[in-house]
Amino acid sequence: MRLPLASGAATGAVAIALYPLFEGGAWFWTCLGVILVVTGIGVLGSRYTLPDWLVPPAQLVAVWIYLTAVFTGDKAWIGLVPTKESVLGLAKLLGTGFADIQRFAAPVPSDTGITLLTCGGVGLIAVLVDLLASRLRRAALTGLPLLALFTVPAAVASEPIAGPMFVIAALGYLGVLAADGRERITHWGRAVLVRRAPSFVAPRPASDAGALRLSGKRIGFAAIVLAILLPALLPTLEPNPLFGFGVGNGKGKGGSSISIPNPIVNLRGQLSLPTNSTVLTYTGSDSFPRYLRLYSLDIFDGEQWTMTARGRSEDRVSEGPMPAAPGQNMSLPVTEATTKIQVSEQIRGPLEFLPLPYPASRIRIEGDWRPDRDTLMVFSTQDSAVGLAYEVTTREPQPTAETLKAAPPAPPEINERYLQLPENLPSEIRDLARQVTQRGSSRYEQAIQLQEFFTKEGGFTYSLATQGHNGPALTEFLIRSRTGYCEQFAASMAVLARILGIPARVAIGYTGGSNASGEWKVRTHDSHAWPELYFEGTGWLRFEPTPTGGAGQGSATVPIYTRPEVVTTGGDEPAATPTSNSTGADLPNQSAGNRRDLMPDRDFGGVPVAVDEGVPVALRIGVGVVVVLLIALIPGLLRWELRARRRRSYARAAEDPAPLPHEEAVTPEPTGIVAARTDRRESAVAAAWAELDDALCDYGMSRQPSESPRALARRLAEQYAFDEEASAAMARIATAVERMLFARTPGDLGSLPGDLRRVRRALAAAVTRGRRIRAALLPPSTLLRARRLGTRMLDGFDRLENLRLRRPARRDV
Known part of the structure; x- marks a missing residue:
């Protein structure tokens, strides 16, 4: 009976790691119940020596009865036995759970549908673990289903899994291996504890089997300790760390990199929740609203938009002005404005990127903040912006229509980076880009035509009930359904612009918010994605393909330089000041549907930001060697x-x-x-x-x-x-x-x-x-003491394993 109990304990230990995915603890107690049911059936099967092939079906039936009693007991016979109504009720709840998972971002509310899905999945994992360990006697293979369960929070959770959770899960797996070993040994007799001399004596002969008996536990505990301690002790030795998905070192506080959310992947789920708390407030010298950008995504690989960025030690915002805005000609007319921003203290977790109007020329803020020269994103590996107040000076370009029409081609370094598209991009999308734009038009005119295609002529509608921006999802959005939200609109316009030869990228941040007594408030409902297109001499300009107002994202506004009804100054040139619509009809509307903040403060372990501290690689290696020597x-x-x-x-x-x-x-x-x-x-x-x-x-x-x-x-x-x-x-x-x-x-x-x-x-x-x-x-005397300490700990586990709930009855011979 030891193996079924160890299998249930291991499943429960790994299931604890699911806690970052849920709000509240109702899911845990429900999952604990299904684990106990599966474990109980497994114990009974081993106790009464039922055929091994019979136990897993019995466990599945027990799981079905348990789910029926917990979730649709009012429709079951005597609250337990499934009926047609209870089966349909479970099916309906499963459908609701799948829909809610698509709608919400972690941590999700513990509603009935999601809890049913979680409980059923944990129950199936428990059955599989018991089957491999107790029935097939393949205890090592139980690591596969347990790992599958453990990777769910690792891949989805908004924060890294805590070290203690990893230790608990690893100990659960080691418990299965130890129980399997004990089961095999007990066939040969009762295990006896190894007694050791209290002081140094001559080495034991090689035939002593006591050390062999404990070698498995030593290896297991040593592996857990090394997995926890080594990443924390060893310094990072990347000679040239870059900003890309799949590389990083956690939060990186005090280090050379940080991790942030994968913004565009999580945007829809974050827009779906009904919370509408204040993210920040700001006031401007000209009283106009401004989009506040957090991230700039420049790489589209056919599956997702990602970004590259790098900070340099000489570019600290506290030591001088920001780097010049890429592509902006010094002779171009600009409007200088000062914006004072106060970030809310209610944001959960760190805020490692600054929400900023573009392009910022100077930032006054406390802490170690670095800009990326190519995108002007500003981030920190040391500080958080939560609760901070800072001042931003911007030099916003005021190009005329003729200037944009006559813009020369972008330089090769811009085209090489911002025109890249996957070779397997569907041909329908390439054809569509040319169909909706007129031949012979300038790049600026084609950009206006693309924007109007999304906002007026294409028959697009705004809805959060869609997902994805990869190749198939883009084809579905652009060719067939034409229904989506800001993620699809921004990503699609950026792709179409690149097809036409216009350098483009996707920005993630917030719209301008709403005005309250002269102060602009940006709330979680104002999270947004939009494309930025490049024009030589002017630089990067924002476009707005997402429907605005009550029919779309309520707080989004169309840029003044893209409107056909702009005020002219003696010709076709747009005026340098906004029209009356920018402060009247285009003020953010808070009647939009339920949305959620982009939550830049949450670490999904996805995108690391590299900071070049200017330290030579040889010095970093030397520091690492010194640390290792000190430990030795x-x-x-x-x-x-x-x-x-x-x-x-x-x-x-x-x-x-x-x-x-x-x-x-x-x-x-x-x-x-x-x-x-x-x-x-x-x-x-x-x-x-x-x-x-x-x-x-x-x-x-x-x-x-x-x-x-x-x-x-x-x-x-x-x-x-x-x-x-x-x-x-x-x-x-x-x-x-x-x-x-x-x-x-x-x-x-x-x-x-x-x-x-x-x-x-x-x-x-x-x-x-x-x-x-x-x-x-x-x-060696010190090393032997450490060894004896570990051995005493293992002996303690041996004593626990030898405990018996009841003394076996004596048999008279």
Whole structure:
């Protein structure tokens, strides 16, 4: 019965790691119930030796009955037995659960449908683990279903799985392996604990099987400890860390990289929740709303939009102005504005990227914040913007229509980066880009035509009930359904623009928010994605293909330079100031459907941001080597500290005069003082003997268990050719130890420190230089103590395994 119990415990241990996916704990208790049901059936099957092929079907039936009783008990017969109505009810709840998973981002509410899906999945994992471990006796293979369950929160959770959760899950798997080993061993008899000598003695013979019995546990515990400690201890040695998915070192606080959400993948789920809390507030010198950008995604591989970025130590925003906006001509008219931003303190987790209007020319903020020169994203590996107030100065370009129409081609470095498309992009999408734009038009005119295709002519509708932006999803959105939300609109326009030869990327951030008494409030409903297109001489300009107002994303606005009804100044040139619509009809509308904040503060372990600190690679490697050497010196430092402590003990005792017999003392001392002095002297002798014992161990010399102190002194003097002083010193130490063991007092200890020093020198002179270096840096006595500590811990687990709930009945022979 040990294996079914271990299988259930392992499933429960791994299921605990699902906690980041849910709000509240109702899901856990429901999953715990289904694990207990599966484990109970497994225990009964083993107890009554049912056929192995019968137990898994019985467990599945039990899981079905349990789910019926918990979720549709009102439709079942006597609340347990499934009926047609209960089966239909479960099917309906499953459909609801699948729909809710598509709608919500983690952590999801523990509603009935999602809880049913989770409980059913955990139940199936529990059945599979019990089948592999208890029925097929393939305990090692249980790691596959357990790993499948563990990877769900690792791939979906908004934060990295905590180290203790990994330890608990790993211990659960090790428990299955240990239980399997115990089951096999018990066929040969009862396991006996290994008893170990309390001090260093001669090595055990190779035939001793005690160490072999514990080797599996040692390997398992060592693997868990190394998996937890090594990533935290070893420095990062990437010579040129880059900003891309799949690489990083967690949150990276204090390090050279951080991790942020995969913004565009999680945007739809985050827009779906009904929360509408304030993310930040801002005021501007010109009282106009501005989009606030967090991320700039520049790579489309056919499956997802990702980004590359890099910060440099010389570009700290506190040390000067921001880098120049890419592609912006110094002679271009600009409007300079100052925006004061206050980030809310209610945002969960760190906020490692600054929401900023584009393009920022100067930022005044506390902390270590770095810009990426190509995108002007600003981030920090040390600080969080939660609760911070900062001031941003922007130099917003004011191009005319003629300027944009006459813009020359982008330079090769821009085209190479921002025109890349996958070779397998569907041909229907390439054809569509050319169909909706007129031949002979300038790139600016084609960009306007693309925007109007999405907002007016294409028959698109705004809806959150869609997903995806990869190749098939884009084809579905552009060719067939034409229903989506800002993710699809922004990604699709950027792809179509690249097909036409217009450099494009996707921005993620917030719209301008809503005005309240002269202050703009940006709420979670204002999360948004939009495309940015490049025009040489002007730089990157925002476009808005997503429907706005009540029929779309309510707080989104169409840029003034893209409107056909712009105010002109003597021709077709757009005016440098916004029209009246920008402060009236285009103010953000809060009547939009339920949305959720993009939550840039949450770490999905997906996108790492690399920060070039300007430290040479050789110096980083050197620092790593120094850290490793310091860690390697820990055993030597511990041995030195123990030796110093013992030296103080027998040095103090040597200063005390030897107590005279009571009848010879002129003034007899009180009995308590004499006893305390005697105990102190005995402790000093014991410390000196322990130090000699450790010295023998460190130099590779053994002390036989049957040797008396006097026999040991005689053997060492003869075997290692001690001189007269060392031999006499060893004899005095042996005499002091014998008096401590068999006489009332150890006698005179005045020469004990010097005697021990002479013996140590004699022992050191009898071994090689390499052995002396090892004794100083990696003393075997310290390593043996660490080993004995681990062995005692393993013995404790052995004792727990030998516990019996009831004593077996005695049988009379």
